Amino acid sequence: MDVLHNTVNGELYGEKTDEELVLETQKRGDVYALLIERYQKRLERYIKRISSFSEEDREEILQETFIKAYKNLNGFDTSLKFSSWIYRIAHNETVSYARKIKAIPFSSFLTKNNEGKEEPESLVEKIAADIDTEREFDKKIIRDHIAEALETLDKKYRDVLILRFLEEKDYEEISDILQKPIGTVSVLIRRAKEKFKNIVVEKNIHKEL
Amino acid sequence: MNDIEKNIINKIKSGEIEKKARWLFVAERIGRWALLGSTVFIGGATCGVIFFSITDHDWGMYDAVGKTFFEFLLISLPYFWIVLLAVFSFAIYVEFKKTKNGYRYMPHLIIGGTILLSVVLGIFGHFLGLGEIIHDLASENIPYYQSFVYNKRDVWSSPENGLISGKITGIRDGELELTDWNGGVWEIYTSGTVWNGLATNTLDKKIKIFGVKNDDGTFSAGEINDWKDKIRSTKK
Structure with missing residues (x-):
C-alpha cells in the first residue's frame, strides 16, 4: 500500500x-x-x-x-x-x-503561531468581511477583540460559523453534518452574525478604530 | 503512513475492528419504520376515539344535567384521548427525526404532518367503527377510565335527574329489567311509555330513558330512546 x-x-x-x-x-x-x-x-x-x-x-x-x-x-x-x-x-x-469527561467543548479561535504567540484564526476576518457594516474595520487591530467576542457566542452559533466560514461548507452540508433542517441552519447563521455584530458593538470594539 | 492511520489499518487487518453487516442497517431501518408506522396507526386510532367521543355525545343534554353549554363542553371534551394523541404525536416526531432523512424537515412540518395524518386515519377509523370499539374496550378494561372521562354514560347515569341508561336484561308485562353501566339492576315501569326512534323492547338492547325515580327504587319511564339515537334538545 x-x-x-x-x-x-x-x-x-x-x-x-x-x-x-x-x-x-x-x-x-x-x-x-x-x-x-x-x-x-x-x-x-x-x-x-x-x-x-x-x-x-x-x-x-x-x-x-x-x-x-x-x-x-x-x-x-x-x-x-x-x-x-x-x-x-x-x-x-x-x-x-x-x-x-464532563467538559464543555468550546473553541478558542486562537491558535499558536510559529513564535508560540496566540493569534485568531481566519474566521474572524471572514465573519468581519461577511457582516454588513457601514464602517470598514481595521481587522489587524480588532482581531483579538473579535476572537474574544466569538468566545462569548453560544455553542450552536459557533458550530455553524465554524462550518460555514472555516470549513467552508454550504448550507446543505451543514444541515447534514449537524442534522438540522436547512431552514434552521440558515436562521442560526443569520442570528450568529447578528449576535456577533451586537457583541462587537457592545464591547465598543468598533470604537477602537 | 502516520500513527493513527497505521493503527487503524492494523486493527482492520487483524480483524480487531470490523464493519457491521449490511443487513443490520437494513433491519434497523425496517424496525424504525415499523415502529413509526405502528405509532402513526395508534395515533390515528386515538384520533378515531376522539371523533367517536365527540360525535357520540348528547350535546343537547347540558340543560338536563344543570350546566350551561360551555360548562358542558368543558367537562365533556375527551381530554384523556387528546393527551394520548399529543403523546403519540410527540413520539412520532421523535421517531421520524431518527429516520435517515428525518432531520431535514422542520419540526412544525413534522408535527403538522403527524396531526394531519392522525386526523385522516382517525376519520377513516371512526367510520369503520374502530373509535367506538376502542372506547368500549377502554371502558371495560382500563381501570378508572370512566373517572377520567365525562361522556354519554355519565350524562345518562343520573336517576335523581330522571336519566338512566343501560342494557335490557329482562322483559315482563308492563315493565322491563335494566342493568346500568355500573352493574346496578333497575325495575323500569313502561306502561304509557313513548318508544322513540330505533328503541325496541328487545333483550340486550342498549337504551337511555327519560323518567322519574320512584321512592321504592324503581323507575317509571316516560320516554325510551335507543342508546345511539341523538338527543338534540332536553326533554323530560
Missing part, C-alpha cells in the same frame, strides 16, 4: 471520489487508508476548532471517528456526501467525548 501515491497493492485510487473509495473499502478494508489520508488533517483541524481538548484527547476523538466510520461503512447513506457523513461523526464524537 502506498498511500502517498494513492495506490493500494499497485492499483491506482487517486482519481476516485470519496464515495467510490467507500464502495472499494466495502470490498477491501485496506483502501480505507486513503480515506483516512484524505480526511485526517481536515478533521484534526475541525475537532480542534470545535473543542478545547488537549492534543492527546483530540487524537483519541479522531481515531474513534475513523473507527466508528469504518464500522458503519455499510450503513453509509449514498445520498450524502462522504465528507458530510464523516464530519457528522467527528462532531458527534467530540460532543460525546465532552460529555464523557
Whole structure:
C-alpha cells in the first residue's frame, strides 16, 4: 500500500471520489487508508476548532471517528456526501467525548503561531468581511477583540460559523453534518452574525478604530 | 503512513475492528419504520376515539344535567384521548427525526404532518367503527377510565335527574329489567311509555330513558330512546 501515491497493492485510487473509495473499502478494508489520508488533517483541524481538548484527547476523538466510520461503512447513506457523513461523526464524537469527561467543548479561535504567540484564526476576518457594516474595520487591530467576542457566542452559533466560514461548507452540508433542517441552519447563521455584530458593538470594539 | 492511520489499518487487518453487516442497517431501518408506522396507526386510532367521543355525545343534554353549554363542553371534551394523541404525536416526531432523512424537515412540518395524518386515519377509523370499539374496550378494561372521562354514560347515569341508561336484561308485562353501566339492576315501569326512534323492547338492547325515580327504587319511564339515537334538545 502506498498511500502517498494513492495506490493500494499497485492499483491506482487517486482519481476516485470519496464515495467510490467507500464502495472499494466495502470490498477491501485496506483502501480505507486513503480515506483516512484524505480526511485526517481536515478533521484534526475541525475537532480542534470545535473543542478545547488537549492534543492527546483530540487524537483519541479522531481515531474513534475513523473507527466508528469504518464500522458503519455499510450503513453509509449514498445520498450524502462522504465528507458530510464523516464530519457528522467527528462532531458527534467530540460532543460525546465532552460529555464523557464532563467538559464543555468550546473553541478558542486562537491558535499558536510559529513564535508560540496566540493569534485568531481566519474566521474572524471572514465573519468581519461577511457582516454588513457601514464602517470598514481595521481587522489587524480588532482581531483579538473579535476572537474574544466569538468566545462569548453560544455553542450552536459557533458550530455553524465554524462550518460555514472555516470549513467552508454550504448550507446543505451543514444541515447534514449537524442534522438540522436547512431552514434552521440558515436562521442560526443569520442570528450568529447578528449576535456577533451586537457583541462587537457592545464591547465598543468598533470604537477602537 | 502516520500513527493513527497505521493503527487503524492494523486493527482492520487483524480483524480487531470490523464493519457491521449490511443487513443490520437494513433491519434497523425496517424496525424504525415499523415502529413509526405502528405509532402513526395508534395515533390515528386515538384520533378515531376522539371523533367517536365527540360525535357520540348528547350535546343537547347540558340543560338536563344543570350546566350551561360551555360548562358542558368543558367537562365533556375527551381530554384523556387528546393527551394520548399529543403523546403519540410527540413520539412520532421523535421517531421520524431518527429516520435517515428525518432531520431535514422542520419540526412544525413534522408535527403538522403527524396531526394531519392522525386526523385522516382517525376519520377513516371512526367510520369503520374502530373509535367506538376502542372506547368500549377502554371502558371495560382500563381501570378508572370512566373517572377520567365525562361522556354519554355519565350524562345518562343520573336517576335523581330522571336519566338512566343501560342494557335490557329482562322483559315482563308492563315493565322491563335494566342493568346500568355500573352493574346496578333497575325495575323500569313502561306502561304509557313513548318508544322513540330505533328503541325496541328487545333483550340486550342498549337504551337511555327519560323518567322519574320512584321512592321504592324503581323507575317509571316516560320516554325510551335507543342508546345511539341523538338527543338534540332536553326533554323530560
